[in-house]
Amino acid sequence: xxxxxxxxxxxxxxxxxxxxxxxxxxxxxxxxxxxxxxxxxxxxxxxxxxxxxxxxxxxxxxxxxxxxxxxxxxxxxxxxxxxxxxxxxxxxxxxxxxxxxxxxxxxxxxxxxxxxxxxxxxxxxxxxxxxxxxxxxxxxxxxxxxxxxxxxxxxxxxxxxxxxxxxxxxxxxxxxxxxxxxxxxxxxxxxxxxxxxxxxxxxxxxxxxxxxxxxxxxxxxxxxxxxxxxxxxxxxxxxxxxxxxxxxxxxxxxxxxxxxxxxxxxxxxxxxxxxxxxxxxxxxxxxxxxxxxxxxxxxxxxxxxxxxxxxxxxxxxxxxxxxxxxxxxxxxxxxxxxxxxxxxxxxxxxxxxxxxxxxxxxxxxxxxxxxxxxxxxxxxxxxxxxxxxxxxxxxxxxxxxxxxxxxxxxxxxxxx
Ligand code: ADP
Ligand code: MG
Numbered sequence: 336x337x338x339x340x341x342x343x344x345x346x347x348x349x350x351x352x353x354x355x356x357x358x359x360x361x362x363x364x365x366x367x368x369x370x371x372x373x374x375x376x377x378x379x380x381x382x383x384x385x386x387x388x389x390x391x392x393x394x395x396x397x398x399x400x401x402x403x404x405x406x407x408x409x410x411x412x413x414x415x416x417x418x419x420x421x422x423x424x425x426x427x428x429x430x431x432x433x434x435x436x437x438x439x440x441x442x443x444x445x446x447x448x449x450x451x452x453x454x455x456x457x458x459x460x461x462x463x464x465x466x467x468x469x470x471x472x473x474x475x476x477x478x479x480x481x482x483x484x485x486x487x488x489x490x491x492x493x494x495x496x497x498x499x500x501x502x503x504x505x506x507x508x509x510x511x512x513x514x515x516x517x518x519x520x521x522x523x524x525x526x527x528x529x530x531x532x533x534x535x536x537x538x539x540x541x542x543x544x545x546x547x548x549x550x551x552x553x554x555x556x557x558x559x560x561x562x563x564x565x566x567x568x569x570x571x572x573x574x575x576x577x578x579x580x581x582x583x584x585x586x587x588x589x590x591x592x593x594x595x596x597x598x599x600x601x602x603x604x605x606x607x608x609x610x611x612x613x614x615x616x617x618x619x620x621x622x623x624x625x626x627x628x629x630x631x632x633x634x635x636x637x638x639x640x641x642x643x644x645x646x647x648x649x650x651x652x653x654x655x656x657x658x659x660x661x662x663x664x665x666x667x668x669x670x671x672x673x674x675x676x677x678x679x680x681x682x683x684x685x686x687x688x689x690x691x692x693x694x695x696x697x698x699x700x701x702x703x704x705x706x707x708x709x710x711x712x713x714x715x716x717x718x719x720x721x722x723x724x725x726x727x728x729x730x731x732x733x734x735x736x737x738x739x740x741x742x743x744x745x746x747x748x749x750x751x
Contacts, residue, residue: 337747340405340436340477341379347403348380349474352392352419353442354411355385359520362410362442369464370410370440370471377475381408386415396422406436406749408474412443413499417728420484420746424496429618436479438749440470441657444520445510445729447499451652454660455667456751462521462657473751481668481744483651486622487727488612490735494619498746499728500655501739503716504538504646505531505677505686507724511731521657528690535645535686537679538723542639542647543632544714545624545740547671551710612738624713624740632715643679645686645705647716650675651741653696660696667750670743674709681705713740 340349351370353362366383374381386392396407396419407423409415416439423432441449446466453461453469461469485497502510513527612625626633648661650673655661662673677686685703692698699708715738718725725732 336478337481337744338436338479340474340479340749343405345403345405347382349382349406349408349438350399350404351381351383351440352395352407352409352411352415353383353385354392354409354415357411357415357443359444359518365440365442365464365467366410369467373468373471373475379475379477390418393418393422393425397425401432401435404435406438408438408440408749410440410442412441412445413439413448413729414443414445416448416498417495417730420496420498423746424619426618433484433746436747436749437482438470438474440474441466444517444523446521446657447654447659447729448652450654450657451665452667452748452750454653458751460658460660466657469751474749476751478750479747480750482746482748483668483670484742484745485649485651485672485739486612486619486742487732487737487739488622488625488628489733489737490628491733493733494612494617495727495732496619496745497651497727497739499650499652500726501649501716501737502646502726503540503648503718503723504644505536506646506648506655507726507731508536510726510729511724524656524659528687532683532687535683538644538646538718539642539720540644540647540716540718541642542644542676542714542716543636544639544674544709544711545633545636547710547712549671549710620742620745622713622740625715625738628715628736628738636713636715637709639676639707641678642719645677645679645681646675648675649673649711649714649739655693659690659693661693661698663696663699667748668744670741671710671712672714672739672741674711674714676707678705678707714738 353366355363384395392415407419409419419437423429426432439449449466449470453466482498487495487497487501509524509527509531513523516523516526611627612622650662651665653660653662653665665673689698689703689706692701717736723734725734725737
């Protein structure tokens with residue numbers, strides 16, 4: 336526990352940022368039906384601010400006088416909180432600014448953090464409006480915990496801060512492709528999963544990581560005997576080696592990494608590709624575990640030998656979506672990244688089975704040899720497939736090499 340929200344009376348109470356276009360476009364009616372009365376009955380002073388464009392919340396938070404507010408709460412999906420976190424980290428006074436308690440009221444189609452916070456209370460799983468009401472109660476109670484943030488370096492040298500996930504391959508494609516089914520709400524991920532399963536793809540790239548102190552390498556289990564795992568499930572042994580054996584990045588292997596300038600997709604500014612994570616050009620903490628993307632990973636990192644993936648997913652909360660308990664052990668403040676990757680060779684049936692089992696967090700019990708799970712402090716991913724999608728907290732970022740490291744308890748979050 337890291338304090339309570341309402342111990343200090345601030346002039347404006349809580350800032351409630353609402354994205355009217357999130358989810359099925361019903362955030363405003365969710366507020367008036369469920370949240371407004373709760374806040375009034377609990378005498379929680381609040382100011383509602385409705386965003387009218389992407390990055391509006393980011394701009395508001397970057398320039399706000401934070402001494403006026405008890406907390407910054409969003410009513411939307413995870414994407415709006417991503418804006419808020421990054422708006423805070425872009426401030427000159429980021430170190431103090433990121434201490435303001437953050438909160439989430441699920442009104443989007445991707446409500447992974449809300450589902451995670453609810454899960455941490457130990458209560459039985461709920462969805463949709465019940466999850467919203469649960470988070471509304473937490474906000475009225477006002478207990479605050481620490482929240483891990485992950486610093487993510489993109490190919491252009493830009494850095495973003497993430498509270499949830501980095502995804503590449505199957506999961507990232509589903510997240511972005513399923514935008515077109517947003518009118519069905521959270522079910523869009525299941526629809527997207529089925530569509531993408533029908534045209535399952537392999538993604539080439541290299542993955543390396545720095546294991547956490549309590550990481551246990553999953554021993555490659557014996558071939559699965561379940562009849563559901565179809566006969567073209569190859570059970571090739573999974574091997575890793577340390578970075579000392581072979582550098583992850585060979586010079587000039589990728590045009591983004593040979594020191595030539597690359598185009599910064601968000602601002603169209605040309606920035607050098609050799610940004611040194613130990614000399615942050617912007618604000619935020621030093622990433623002491625990372626070396627520049629143009630250099631090989633440090634010798635104490637583990638390099639995954641296989642380079643053909645179906646997905647790579649780094650998570651630091653328990654849920655990937657309202658109904659996907661992907662990292663059952665995760666906590667809000669833990670100081671480690673749960674790194675999952677699925678190797679080429681898995682059958683469609685086996686992959687579907689993993690996603691179905693994930694609803695209750697049962698996917699790891701299958702000991703599927705293609706699914707690997709490691710606890711790490713940092714990782715680097717270098718896609719070799721020329722085009723693709725990488726998401727951070729469900730938001731699409733520039734495609735190319737990424738690396739990231741965890742910062743334990745850097746932010747604060749309203750929890751149960
Ligand atoms: P959902 O879970 O439904 O995707 P998000 O909160 O993730 O909801 O928001 C989706 C996207 O909408 C994010 O990229 C966010 O930055 C953006 N956004 C925020 N406010 C607005 C707005 N007023 N109009 C359009 N897009 C917005
Ligand atoms: Mg979203």
